[in-house]
Amino acid sequence: MADADTPGDVNAVIAGLLRDLGAVQAMRPKRFAYRRAAAAVQSLEQSIGALVDANGALPKMPGIGPASARVIREVLETGGSATVEAAIDAAGDHAEIVRQRSLRQGFLSRAEVVRILGDAGLPGPALADHRGDFQMHSEFSDGSATVAELAAACVARGYRVAAITDHSHGLTIAGGMTMAEAAEQRRAIDRVNAEYGATFRLLQGVEANIDADGRLDLTDDEAAQFELVLAAPHSRLRRAEDQTTRMVTAVRHPHVRILAHPRGRMAGVRGGVVADWRQVFETAARHGVAIELDGDPARQDLDAGLAALALEAGCLFAVDSDAHSPEQLSYAETALAHARLASIPADRIVNCWPLDRLLDWLARPAR
Ligand SMILES: [Zn+2]
Missing domain, CATH: 3.20.20.140 (Metal-dependent hydrolases)
Incomplete structure (x- = not known):
């Protein structure tokens, strides 16, 4: 499932799942909304886990609506997203999702880039x-x-x-x-x-x-x-x-x-x-x-x-x-x-x- 080179690249994992969720939407506006949310997560300067407050709540982030926020919480809590997997099962085209995931291997999120550059x-x-x-x-x-x-x-x-x-x-x-x-x-x-x-x-x-x-x-x-x-x-x-x-x-x-x-x-x-x-x-x-x-x-x-x-x-x-x-x-x-x-x-x-x-x-x- 992980899209990242490094297992700790949570933002890349989340962005990948949001892209999967977008790919199985029947309605164009929803497809675009999840794609936008994925891009927003991918380009954050900080790992999303560091943005959660003491009560586990996410701050409001531009481009990220309630449905995307739910996926983010699931990944932070479990490492994956039951919501996304269920949506993929319901849509029935596993092969296409597997293909798209394979084409996201070896990509770093912006937060991971920042972390790597700062790692002396x-x-x-x-x-x-x-x-x-x-x-x-x-x-x-x-x-x-x-x-x-x-x-x-x-x-x-x-x-x-x-x-x-x-x-x-x-x-x-x-x-x-x-x-x-x-x-x-x-x-x-x-x-x-x-x-x-x-x-x-x-x-x-x-x-x-x-x-x-x-x-x-x-x-x-x-x-x-x-x-x-x-x-x-x-x-x-x-x-x-x-x-x-x-x-x-x-x-x-x-x-x-x-x-x-x-x-x-x-x-x-x-x-x-x-x-x-x-x-x-x-x-x-x-x-x-x-x-x-x-x-x-x-x-x-x-x-x-x-x-x-x-x-x-x-x-x-x-x-x-x-x-x-x-x-x-x-x-x-x-x-x-x-x-x-x-x-x-x-x-x-x-x-x-x-x-x-x-x-x-x-x-x-x-x-
Ligand atoms: Zn060129």
């Missing part, structure tokens, strides 16, 4: 080691903010470096950027760098799309115009067949420096690319390509489990937010929590490197 006993990078973010989207593709607004938010988080990585022109569904728009964006980035001087460096990156054969939607000349090329899969994410060749081809591309959200999974919805990940990671390690831990709460891709395999294969890592607005830069903390759970040394994480080492790696990735 865990190895791996601390929040203060994370000096930059290498996946974020501006209004040049599907983000909401300007380049200058994102840069200001990065500086406010204490970053020394960051990369704007809008989608490339092949991904029209996400407002992919034409090369003319990329030239305009370059001027906006130059203005930011002129303003901040030596205190902060903004790179022009791009999130290139990996096609069915592992090729990118950028020519070599186009890719060479960016300072950082991420490659990421956005299609064929629900197939059962092996796609190792596709992913190996992508990480062998001479311009690619980061394999972003490697599986393309989405919580409760799809598992993403199926591949022999050891082979993909060993190829990435040989070519100096960093494997991304994408911190979007619905992605968490890689999570700690698969990241440990990449660590064993000798990979470098990128710990990124995949933010589409300045507020979402905090998603990097979700990725960082997985890096801590996987015991990835800060030295293997490109976001933790001094700027000169980072620029050197971008120029000559293979060691």
